[in-house]
Amino acid sequence: MTEHSEAHQIDAIGLVCPLPVLRFKKRIQGLPGGAQVEFLADDPTARKDLQALCEIAGHRIEWVREEGEGVMRYGIRLA
Secondary structure, eight states, X not given: OOHHHHOEEEEOTTOOTTHHHHHHHHXXXXXXXXXXXXXXXXXXXXXXXXXHHHHXXXXXEEEEEEEEXXXXXXXXXXX
16 A cells, blocks of 8 residues: 555645634544645645644654645644
């Protein structure tokens, strides 16, 4: 299995600050620690907001990929 097949995906494309991070926080509720989450967003401020949230909560951003047309995909390991 690849990392993508086991990841929970959260799509925040088309949402603007602060909605992408709020969606992330809501969708990870109930997920176990260590779960892999893929988060997609096209809001330019989402990266900084997501980094701040992960630092506070102890989640780890493992990788970031540009998907094209301003969409970024983040691989996050939950604390």
